[in-house]
Amino acid sequence: MKENKWGKALRVLMILIICAACLIPFYVLLVLSLNAPSRVFYEGNIFMPNFHWQNFIDAWNKSRIGTAMLNSAIITAGTLIVTIVTGGLAGYAIARHSTRYNKFVFGLLIGCMMIPGIINTVPLYILMRQINAIDTLWGMICVCSTLAMPSAVFIYATFIRALPREMDEAAALDGCSPFATFWRVIFPMIKPATASFVILNGFGIWNNYAQAVFFLQSRAKQNIPQALSVFFQQFAGAKWHLMAATAVIAIIPVVIVFLVFQKQFIKGLSDGALKG
Amino acid sequence: MRHKRISWAQFLSLPALMLYGMFFVYPLLRGIGMSVTDWDGMGEATFVGLQNFIDFFHDARAMHDIKTTLIFALGSAVLLNVVGLCYALLMNSDFRGKSIARVVIYLPAIISPLIMGYIWFFLLQPGRGFLHYAFAQLGMTDIIGSWMSSYPSALLVLVLVNVWQFSGMTMIIYLAGLQSIPSEISEAALIDGASNWQRFWRVSVPMLMPAIRINVVTNIIGSLSVFDVIMSLTEGGPGYATESLSIYIMRMCYGSRTGYSTAVAMILFFIILIPVLVSMRFTRQKS
Numbered sequence: 001m002k003e004n005k006w007g008k009a010l011r012v013l014m015i016l017i018i019c020a021a022c023l024i025p026f027y028v029l030l031v032l033s034l035n036a037p038s039r040v041f042y043e044g045n046i047f048m049p050n051f052h053w054q055n056f057i058d059a060w061n062k063s064r065i066g067t068a069m070l071n072s073a074i075i076t077a078g079t080l081i082v083t084i085v086t087g088g089l090a091g092y093a094i095a096r097h098s099t100r101y102n103k104f105v106f107g108l109l110i111g112c113m114m115i116p117g118i119i120n121t122v123p124l125y126i127l128m129r130q131i132n133a134i135d136t137l138w139g140m141i142c143v144c145s146t147l148a149m150p151s152a153v154f155i156y157a158t159f160i161r162a163l164p165r166e167m168d169e170a171a172a173l174d175g176c177s178p179f180a181t182f183w184r185v186i187f188p189m190i191k192p193a194t195a196s197f198v199i200l201n202g203f204g205i206w207n208n209y210a211q212a213v214f215f216l217q218s219r220a221k222q223n224i225p226q227a228l229s230v231f232f233q234q235f236a237g238a239k240w241h242l243m244a245a246t247a248v249i250a251i252i253p254v255v256i257v258f259l260v261f262q263k264q265f266i267k268g269l270s271d272g273a274l275k276g
Numbered sequence: 277m278r279h280k281r282i283s284w285a286q287f288l289s290l291p292a293l294m295l296y297g298m299f300f301v302y303p304l305l306r307g308i309g310m311s312v313t314d315w316d317g318m319g320e321a322t323f324v325g326l327q328n329f330i331d332f333f334h335d336a337r338a339m340h341d342i343k344t345t346l347i348f349a350l351g352s353a354v355l356l357n358v359v360g361l362c363y364a365l366l367m368n369s370d371f372r373g374k375s376i377a378r379v380v381i382y383l384p385a386i387i388s389p390l391i392m393g394y395i396w397f398f399l400l401q402p403g404r405g406f407l408h409y410a411f412a413q414l415g416m417t418d419i420i421g422s423w424m425s426s427y428p429s430a431l432l433v434l435v436l437v438n439v440w441q442f443s444g445m446t447m448i449i450y451l452a453g454l455q456s457i458p459s460e461i462s463e464a465a466l467i468d469g470a471s472n473w474q475r476f477w478r479v480s481v482p483m484l485m486p487a488i489r490i491n492v493v494t495n496i497i498g499s500l501s502v503f504d505v506i507m508s509l510t511e512g513g514p515g516y517a518t519e520s521l522s523i524y525i526m527r528m529c530y531g532s533r534t535g536y537s538t539a540v541a542m543i544l545f546f547i548i549l550i551p552v553l554v555s556m557r558f559t560r561q562k563s
Contacts, residue, residue, distance in 0.1 A: 042408075
C-alpha cells in the first residue's frame with residue numbers, strides 16, 4: 001500500500017509524540033532525583049537537574065533498597081527455577097502421557113489460570129502463618145511459583161507436543177529414565193519455551209506487590225516494591241528528592257535487563273501471546 | 277493382548293500438582309469454608325451462613341468499591357484496547373527507528389505499577405508537581421488543581437496512568453496480530469473496491485480476533501483485581517473513594533475480619549469470571 005509523503009510525515013510525528021509521552025515521566029523523575037535538598041520540586045527550569053549525586057548515596061543508605069534488590073533477585077530466580085523444573089516436567093508428562101490423571105492436572109491449571117492471586121491471598125496468609133512461611137523468601141518463592149505455574153505448564157506442554165515422539169523412544173532405548181529423557185534430551189531442545197516463559201513472567205515476579213504486602217513484612221525480607229512503599233510512607237511529604245532517587249535506583253536494573261534482551265523480549269511476547 | 281504397563285512417567289507432573297495444590301487450590305477451597313464464618317483470624321470461628329455476603333451488600337463502602345472497581349476496569353479495558361490498537365496501526369509500517377519506538381512505547385509496562393504510581397504522584401502534585409509547572413509555563417495555572425480531592429478526577433487519573441503504562445503491552449500484541457494478516461487478503465479487498473474503513477472492519481478486525489481476545493481477557497482480569505497503582509497514587513483516597521475491591525479485601529483482612537474478607541474475595545471472583553466468560557464467548561473464532 002502506498003502512502004503519500006504527508007501521510008508518512010504525520011505518522012512519524014505522531015509516533016514521536018507518543019514516544020515523548022512515554023519517556024518524559026522518566027526524565028522528570030531523574031530531574032527530581034538530582035534536586036539539591038534546598039530546591040522544592042521543579043522550581044526554576046523544569047527540565048534542568050541540579051546534579052546533586054549525593055542523593056543516590058543517601059537514598060541507598062536510608063531506604064534499604066540494596067537488601068530489597070537482593071531479596072527480589074532471590075525470589076525471582078528461585079521462582080523461575082522452581083516453575084521451570086516442576087512446570088517443565090509437568091508439561092512433559094501432560095504432552096506425552098495423555099492419561100485421565102494428566103488431563104485433570106492440565107484442566108485444573110488452565111482453569112485456575114484466570115484466577116488472580118488476590119482471590120486466595122487471605123486463606124493463603126493463614127496457611128503461611130501456620131507453616132511459619134511469613135517473612136521468608138522460600139515462602140514467597142512458593143507463592144509466586146503457583147502464580148506462574150499455569151503459564152509454565154501451558155507453554156511447555158505446547159512446545160513438547162510439537163516434538164516427535166521418536167526422540168523419547170530413542171532415548172529410552174539408550175537406557176534413559178523418563179526424568180533423564182526430559183532433562184537431557186527434551187529440555188535442551190525447547191530453549192525458546194523457557195525463554196518465552198521467563199519473558200512473560202520474570203518482570204511480574206520481580207515487581208510483585210499484592211502478595212509481598214502480605215507475606216514480606218519484616219524489613220530484612222522486603223522485596224523492592226514493598227521496601228519502596230514503606231520508605232515512601234515514612235518520608236511522605238518530605239525529602240522528595242530521596243524518594244525520587246530511590247525510585248530511580250529501583251527501576252534501573254529492570255530497564256537494563258529489558259534493554260539488553262529487548263529483541264528476544266518483544267519476539268517472545270508476540271509469539272507467546274498469540275499462541276495462548 | 278495388552279502389554280503396556282501404566283508408565284510411572286505420567287506422574288512427572290506430580291511435583292507441580294503438589295506445589296500448586298498446597299499453595300493455590302487448598303487455600304482457595306479453604307477460603308470458601310472461611311467465607312461462611314465470622315473468623316477474626318485468631319480465635320474460634322462460628323458458622324454464620326451467608327451473613328458475610330449479606331453484610332457485604334449492605335456495606336455502603338463495599339458497594340462504592342464495586343462501583344470504583346467496575347468503572348476503573350471498564351475505562352481501562354476499553355481505553356487500553358483502543359489506544360493500543362491505534363498505536364499498533366500507526367506502527368504497522370516500515371520507517372526508520374521502528375524498533376526503537378517499539379521499545380520506548382513498551383518501556384513503561386515493565387516497571388512495577390506501584391513505582392509507576394509514585395512517579396505520577398510526583399508529576400501530579402498539586403501546586404508543585406512537574407505538570408503544574410509545565411502548564412503554568414504555558415499560561416495555564418490551576419489545571420492540575422487538587423485532582424486528588426475529588427472522586428471523579430482521582431478515578432480518571434488512575435485510569436489514565438494505568439492506560440499510559442500498559443498501552444505498550446496491548447500495542448505489541450495487536451502489532452503481532454496485524455503482521456500475521458497476509459497482505460494478499462488486504463490487497464484483494466482493495467481491488468474489490470473496499471474503502472479503508474471497510475477493510476479495517478471487515479478484514480483486519482476479524483483477523484485480529486486472537487489478539488483482541490488475549491488483550492481483552494488479560495485487561496479485564498488485571499484491571500478488576502487492580503491493587504498496586506491505587507495504593508501508590510491515591511491509597512484509595514480521598515477517604516475510601518478510589519478504593520478497589522482488592523484493597524478492601526486486604527484492609528478487611530488486616531482489620532481482623534478474616535472470614536468476611538474471604539467472602540469478599542469470592543464475590544470478586546464472580547465479578548471477574550462473568551465478564552471474562554462473556555468476552556471469551558464474543559471473541560470466539562469462527563472457523
